[in-house]
Amino acid sequence: MSEYIIECRGVKKWYGEFQALKGIDFAVKKGEVIVILGPSGSGKSTFIRTINRLEEHQAGDIFVNGVELNNDVRNIAEIRKEIGMVFQQFNLFPHLTVMDNITLAPIWVRKWDKPTAERKAMELLERVKIPEQAYKYPGQLSGGQQQRVAIARALAMEPEIMLFDEPTSALDPEMIKEVLDVMIDLAKTGMTIIAVTHEMGFAKTVADRIVFFDYGLIVEENTPDKFFTDPKHDRTKLFLSQILH
Amino acid sequence: MTTATDVTTTYEAPPRTEVGVLGWLKHNLFGSWFDTILTFVSLGLLYVILVPSVRWAVTKANWRAITTNILILIHGPYPQTQDYRVFIAIGIIVAMGIASVFIYRGKSTRSRQVMTLIWAISPFFIWYLLAGFEGSTILPLVEYSKWGGLLLSFILAIFGILASFPIGVLLALGRQSNMPIIKWMSTLYIEVVRGVPFITVLFMAQVMLPLILPPDVRVAGMFRAMVATALFSAAYLAENVRGGLQAIPKGQYEAADALGLSTFQQMYFIVLPQALRTVIPPIVGQFIGLFKDTSLVAIVGLLDFLKVSQSILSQAGFLGAQKEVYLFAALVYFVFSFAMSSASIRLEKQLGVGQR
Ligand SMILES: Nc1ncnc2c1ncn2[C@@H]1O[C@H](COP(=O)(O)OP(=O)(O)OP(=O)(O)O)[C@@H](O)[C@H]1O
Numbered sequence: 001m002s003e004y005i006i007e008c009r010g011v012k013k014w015y016g017e018f019q020a021l022k023g024i025d026f027a028v029k030k031g032e033v034i035v036i037l038g039p040s041g042s043g044k045s046t047f048i049r050t051i052n053r054l055e056e057h058q059a060g061d062i063f064v065n066g067v068e069l070n071n072d073v074r075n076i077a078e079i080r081k082e083i084g085m086v087f088q089q090f091n092l093f094p095h096l097t098v099m100d101n102i103t104l105a106p107i108w109v110r111k112w113d114k115p116t117a118e119r120k121a122m123e124l125l126e127r128v129k130i131p132e133q134a135y136k137y138p139g140q141l142s143g144g145q146q147q148r149v150a151i152a153r154a155l156a157m158e159p160e161i162m163l164f165d166e167p168t169s170a171l172d173p174e175m176i177k178e179v180l181d182v183m184i185d186l187a188k189t190g191m192t193i194i195a196v197t198h199e200m201g202f203a204k205t206v207a208d209r210i211v212f213f214d215y216g217l218i219v220e221e222n223t224p225d226k227f228f229t230d231p232k233h234d235r236t237k238l239f240l241s242q243i244l245h
Numbered sequence: 246m247t248t249a250t251d252v253t254t255t256y257e258a259p260p261r262t263e264v265g266v267l268g269w270l271k272h273n274l275f276g277s278w279f280d281t282i283l284t285f286v287s288l289g290l291l292y293v294i295l296v297p298s299v300r301w302a303v304t305k306a307n308w309r310a311i312t313t314n315i316l317i318l319i320h321g322p323y324p325q326t327q328d329y330r331v332f333i334a335i336g337i338i339v340a341m342g343i344a345s346v347f348i349y350r351g352k353s354t355r356s357r358q359v360m361t362l363i364w365a366i367s368p369f370f371i372w373y374l375l376a377g378f379e380g381s382t383i384l385p386l387v388e389y390s391k392w393g394g395l396l397l398s399f400i401l402a403i404f405g406i407l408a409s410f411p412i413g414v415l416l417a418l419g420r421q422s423n424m425p426i427i428k429w430m431s432t433l434y435i436e437v438v439r440g441v442p443f444i445t446v447l448f449m450a451q452v453m454l455p456l457i458l459p460p461d462v463r464v465a466g467m468f469r470a471m472v473a474t475a476l477f478s479a480a481y482l483a484e485n486v487r488g489g490l491q492a493i494p495k496g497q498y499e500a501a502d503a504l505g506l507s508t509f510q511q512m513y514f515i516v517l518p519q520a521l522r523t524v525i526p527p528i529v530g531q532f533i534g535l536f537k538d539t540s541l542v543a544i545v546g547l548l549d550f551l552k553v554s555q556s557i558l559s560q561a562g563f564l565g566a567q568k569e570v571y572l573f574a575a576l577v578y579f580v581f582s583f584a585m586s587s588a589s590i591r592l593e594k595q596l597g598v599g600q601r
């Protein structure tokens with residue numbers, strides 16, 4: 001088996017006539033923390049969503065854990081089991097309690113029994129520091145709390161990989177830190193993470209690699225040190241000058 | 246300077262005109278000059294309409310038209326020697342209703358499951374109680390053509406509701422499906438049925454059902470009407486449900502997909518519960534309409550509640566009792582429709598529609 005947990009070769013994606021991904025070559029080792037940066041519309045979300053088949057790629061190959069992502073629904077199911085995803089808009093299920101949000105997939109997809117799933121859910125809620133909210137509904141929580149529930153919900157499936165798509169962009173400034181802290185802890189436990197985020201603190205402290213997207217291509221990738229201090233590409237320099245003032 | 250405790254522990258009572266009877270009157274009836282005028286106009290209208298009606302109802306009206314025919318109104322030509330079965334059935338349903346109020350509010354999951362099971366099997370049980378068995382002396386067969394009155398109206402409405410629900414949900418999902426054939430078939434069905442009057446569907450069921458079924462199977466008119474009601478209602482239900490489905494944000498589907506839920510699980514646990522919740526009001530409205538529309542089955546020869554009510558008018562003693570009979574019939578339809586409507590409001594509150 002390959003040394004990579006995720007391998008993408010020449011991944012291309014069109015929305016109608018518009019080409020959003022123009023051939024992405026990209027590989028991640030187990031335990032790596034990758035931060036994806038890039039201007040708006042550069043294809044960051046599209047790319048990470050192809051990894052768990054929320055978007056279908058139309059050319060190129062994607063392998064997750066050695067399983068090829070193709071039209072075979074068994075492969076898709078297999079791959080989705082191993083990938084947790086956290087969205088910008090949380091996407092919690094508003095009609096279910098926090099506990100039910102977290103235990104639904106472990107019970108029905110992983111086929112755990114209910115007590116086991118609930119025990120695991122409580123552990124995770126402790127880890128994201130909101131055990132006292134277990135029996136509330138998402139609508140009763142703050143944005144930061146909701147996003148931490150969303151992280152717990154994804155972790156409950158015991159995935160090998162976590163995808164984050166701008167997890168703090170919909171949050172008020174005072175809530176960003178509580179979510180970032182959880183993400184940083186997670187990175188330190190050795191979880192494989194791919195995160196689209198503009199939180200430079202996160203990128204600098206825990207990222208192993210920064211990947212820079214523009215116009216549907218990876219323009220540059222490097223360690224955070226080199227990426228921030230010595231960007232090679234003009235577009236990278238421009239982007240950095242804009243976000244770092 | 247006040248300390249923090251002062252701020253949280255002391256409070257002022259609201260002004261007297263804001264609370265109690267005075268407050269209520271002010272807010273609800275005399276909030277402004279315009280409100281005040283509306284209040285008085287409404288009171289005047291109520292007086293003009295209600296007072297003579299009530300006076301007629303208690304002094305002039307001949308309610309014997311109703312009281313002597315009450316059994317006919319309840320069950321039509323169902324044989325009177327057997328009609329205790331109808332009342333046992335009503336008794337069972339009332340008892341289940343009362344038991345449910347306590348059990349579903351209670352804590353025990355076990356008894357709730359048992360109650361749900363009882364509800365699930367009760368229709369079959371009640372059906373055989375009413376229909377009886379060939380050759381039985383205890384529960385002799387009562388032909389379906391003898392089922393009438395409120396009993397028939399209820400059976401049509403309840404069956405219509407129960408059967409149209411799953412069909413309607415499937416049609417709504419079908420119309421949203423990615424598979425073209427399923428999508429077209431569902432759309433075609435929905436649009437065709439919604440494009441014709443209920444009476445047409447009733448006649449079609451009378452004519453078509455015998456064509457589809459094997460020739461030696463004879464279906465009672467009541468069954469044909471039941472099928473027609475369910476199939477007709479399903480098309481409207483599908484459109485209501487579709488409205489609910491469209492209100493579900495894309496993110497809900499994506500979250501369910503990302504967690505690895507199957508399409509069925511995604512529908513069952515995530516999409517339908519939310520979609521159905523948002524469309525409780527229109528669905529209940531539709532079911533109220535269905536209940537009232539059962540009065541149309543008289544056209545294909547069935548003796549529903551309205552039809553037997555009218556039949557009273559041809560009895561020698563009650564030739565001129567139109568007012569009493571129609572007022573009573575209207576009242577009965579109203580009471581049950583209103584009950585459904587209030588039940589739905591209660592259900593909405595319980596499920597927290599509108600609050601996210
Ligand atoms: N469903 C869609 N249909 C058509 N075009 C789309 C769709 N989703 C995305 N696009 C287009 O694809 C391009 C890439 O979008 P994507 O969401 O991946 O960008 P992004 O890098 O995540 O940007 P942002 O930082 O704003 O989230 C954009 O030009 C966008 O308009």
Ligand SMILES: [Mg+2]
Pocket residue numbers: 044045046165166
């Ligand atoms: Mg994006």
